Amino acid sequence: MHETRLDTARIRAARQMIDPMFLDTPLYPCEALEPVLGCAVSVKLETANPVRSFKARGTELLASLLAGDGARAAVCASAGNLGQALAWSGRRRGLDVTVVASRFAPAAKLDRIRALGARLELVDGDFDLARERAAAIARHDGIRLVEDSLDIETCEGAATIGLELARAARPFDAVLIALGGGALATGVGHVLKALAPGVEVICVQPLGAPAMTLSWRERRVVTTDSTDTIADGVAGRCPIPAVLDDLLQVADDAVLVEEASITTGMRLLLDHAGLVVEPSAALGIAAILEDRDRFAGRHVVTIVCGGNVDVDAYHRWVGAATV
Amino acid sequence: MHETRLDTARIRAARQMIDPMFLDTPLYPCEALEPVLGCAVSVKLETANPVRSFKARGTELLASLLAGDGARAAVCASAGNLGQALAWSGRRRGLDVTVVASRFAPAAKLDRIRALGARLELVDGDFDLARERAAAIARHDGIRLVEDSLDIETCEGAATIGLELARAARPFDAVLIALGGGALATGVGHVLKALAPGVEVICVQPLGAPAMTLSWRERRVVTTDSTDTIADGVAGRCPIPAVLDDLLQVADDAVLVEEASITTGMRLLLDHAGLVVEPSAALGIAAILEDRDRFAGRHVVTIVCGGNVDVDAYHRWVGAATV
Numbered sequence: 001m002h003e004t005r006l007d008t009a010r011i012r013a014a015r016q017m018i019d020p021m022f023l024d025t026p027l028y029p030c031e032a033l034e035p036v037l038g039c040a041v042s043v044k045l046e047t048a049n050p051v052r053s054f055k056a057r058g059t060e061l062l063a064s065l066l067a068g069d070g071a072r073a074a075v076c077a078s079a080g081n082l083g084q085a086l087a088w089s090g091r092r093r094g095l096d097v098t099v100v101a102s103r104f105a106p107a108a109k110l111d112r113i114r115a116l117g118a119r120l121e122l123v124d125g126d127f128d129l130a131r132e133r134a135a136a137i138a139r140h141d142g143i144r145l146v147e148d149s150l151d152i153e154t155c156e157g158a159a160t161i162g163l164e165l166a167r168a169a170r171p172f173d174a175v176l177i178a179l180g181g182g183a184l185a186t187g188v189g190h191v192l193k194a195l196a197p198g199v200e201v202i203c204v205q206p207l208g209a210p211a212m213t214l215s216w217r218e219r220r221v222v223t224t225d226s227t228d229t230i231a232d233g234v235a236g237r238c239p240i241p242a243v244l245d246d247l248l249q250v251a252d253d254a255v256l257v258e259e260a261s262i263t264t265g266m267r268l269l270l271d272h273a274g275l276v277v278e279p280s281a282a283l284g285i286a287a288i289l290e291d292r293d294r295f296a297g298r299h300v301v302t303i304v305c306g307g308n309v310d311v312d313a314y315h316r317w318v319g320a321a322t323v
Numbered sequence: 324m325h326e327t328r329l330d331t332a333r334i335r336a337a338r339q340m341i342d343p344m345f346l347d348t349p350l351y352p353c354e355a356l357e358p359v360l361g362c363a364v365s366v367k368l369e370t371a372n373p374v375r376s377f378k379a380r381g382t383e384l385l386a387s388l389l390a391g392d393g394a395r396a397a398v399c400a401s402a403g404n405l406g407q408a409l410a411w412s413g414r415r416r417g418l419d420v421t422v423v424a425s426r427f428a429p430a431a432k433l434d435r436i437r438a439l440g441a442r443l444e445l446v447d448g449d450f451d452l453a454r455e456r457a458a459a460i461a462r463h464d465g466i467r468l469v470e471d472s473l474d475i476e477t478c479e480g481a482a483t484i485g486l487e488l489a490r491a492a493r494p495f496d497a498v499l500i501a502l503g504g505g506a507l508a509t510g511v512g513h514v515l516k517a518l519a520p521g522v523e524v525i526c527v528q529p530l531g532a533p534a535m536t537l538s539w540r541e542r543r544v545v546t547t548d549s550t551d552t553i554a555d556g557v558a559g560r561c562p563i564p565a566v567l568d569d570l571l572q573v574a575d576d577a578v579l580v581e582e583a584s585i586t587t588g589m590r591l592l593l594d595h596a597g598l599v600v601e602p603s604a605a606l607g608i609a610a611i612l613e614d615r616d617r618f619a620g621r622h623v624v625t626i627v628c629g630g631n632v633d634v635d636a637y638h639r640w641v642g643a644a645t646v
Binding site for chain 1: 343344347348349350351352353354355366368370371372373375435438439492593594597598599630631632634
């Protein structure tokens with residue numbers, strides 16, 4: 001038994017509160033990647049929606065519940081994708097949304113948050129500093145603080161991806177999940193352990209932002225002093241204890257990958273699958289590149305979790321990547 | 324009444340014969356394009372599948388029927404996407420597939436046709452020469468000739484996109500459809516005229532390959548001596564009379580666009596929507612760019628019909644585009 005904070009029945013019910021535009025996303029084999037990677041790779045594509053990431057699955061659920069409770073406002077810290085998604089979901093439901101982000105976050109993400117009508121406050125530091133500031137705003141203004149990965153809605157929203165994977169027409173052996181705060185990994189992992197226990201659940205994090213992976217390995221919270229990765233979407237220093245507890249129940253492995261593998265993964269997804277992805281979304285391909293023997297001959301699903309990139313940085317990364 | 328060769332009930336039934344992987348594709352607003360284009364644009368994304376184009380909707384239908392009839396082989400001429408789709412659909416059903424294509428077709432398309440196990444024969448000429456050669460092979464070998472846009476399955480397969488558009492949650496004013504042989508335009512047009520008659524059906528073709536548009540305008544088949552466009556997927560010289568007849572029933576307009584607008588459209592879809600598209604799939608955006616007043620303030624759907632590009636050519640095109 002895998003006891004987590006998540007509930008499969010509640011996750012099924014969550015589908016009803018999420019705009020269908022974010023559900024039942026494409027899942028398909030990219031055969032052109034197979035000769036390059038030595039294994040069959042299917043993509044679960046979470047970028048073909050108005051916010052270009054999976055995060056709206058969680059914010060749709062959150063905003064529905066908040067609006068149902070008569071809330072008027074909410075605040076979150078975000079590396080960029082959660083804020084964009086909360087802005088989108090909140091706008092539709094008349095919620096005033098404030099997003100706190102690092103001023104070092106990709107301009108494309110910050111621009112979209114503003115364009116969607118949210119109030120954006122920038123901090124001169126990283127995501128974990130933004131979390132502190134968002135909490136202070138929530139206390140001061142008396143409004144709901146949305147905490148990614150800690151708030152169960154963010155995990156259970158992401159977990160709806162797991163429901164879709166569990167009923168895939170073609171069976172698969174392993175799923176590669178970008179690991180940041182842990183909402184995606186615990187959500188998808190919870191559902192797969194319940195409904196498709198034969199699937200290996202592998203979390204992937206950059207070597208430059210390894211806090212949650214180190215915590216998973218040591219079975220206790222390990223923080224780091226800093227992060228150093230282009231994968232801005234998963235760069236946290238301070239894992240949340242309750243999320244780590246869940247992750248310990250559902251993850252079969254957590255691996256760390258190098259920056260060069262991430263850029264090569266981005267390049268491969270562009271050249272062989274025609275997909276523009278942000279660094280976090282290439283972590284799965286990076287993991288295959290670094291351990292081909294492990295995946296040889298298997299059928300692996302990788303969740304392409306986001307596609308919000310600054311165009312110039314993107315071209316620099318994929319241009320520099322070597323295959 | 325719009326009497327075409329197509330039948331809406333048959334199109335609904337066709338869905339049952341198409342692998343669900345190719346159905347119910349994403350349809351979503353790309354708000355980041357709105358300030359650039361002056362109108363609300365939603366994308367119907369047909370590239371997130373194993374063959375990266377809409378063509379498998381038709382070949383799934385064709386191959387199902389062929390296999391059901393006990394056929395063992397089929398041959399088609401293709402600009403690249405139909406051949407890839409027929410190879411994919413045929414492989415699953417034990418059909419030997421032969422594809423005849425121009426040796427000037429994008430290498431990426433030809434490589435994928437081979438990789439999918441089809442026999443590929445190249446002609447030293449354009450798509451219309453490939454059509455003649457495919458017909459000769461069919462006669463000689465006594466096998467089924469699949470003719471894009473003429474064979475009703477190719478139109479009715481494409482028409483399943485129309486069913487999905489007709490039940491869009493958010494109403495739209497116009498749909499922009501790449502016009503080549505006419506399967507996509509007559510298919511989607513037929514369904515929308517039947518189920519959503521308020522939607523303006525606008526076909527878009529390159530100035531460098533205008534045969535079908537000129538034919539539509541003159542209400543008789545007009546052929547051209549040559550084509551000159553990067554939009555390889557829609558470059559034909561010899562419209563098929565029966566397809567023109569259908570198009571005359573369902574198209575509200577057919578417009579021609581310049582090459583520079585096509586590359587700018589590709590660039591805009593990359594920069595503002597994160598989508599890698601082939602030139603044919605940018606025709607809709609090109610049409611908006613060339614006639615902003617026509618679309619100002621309206622909600623327009625553009626079908627992103629394919630994403631198979633040669634990487635080097637793609638970078639050259641989007642690098643040269645000016646916004």
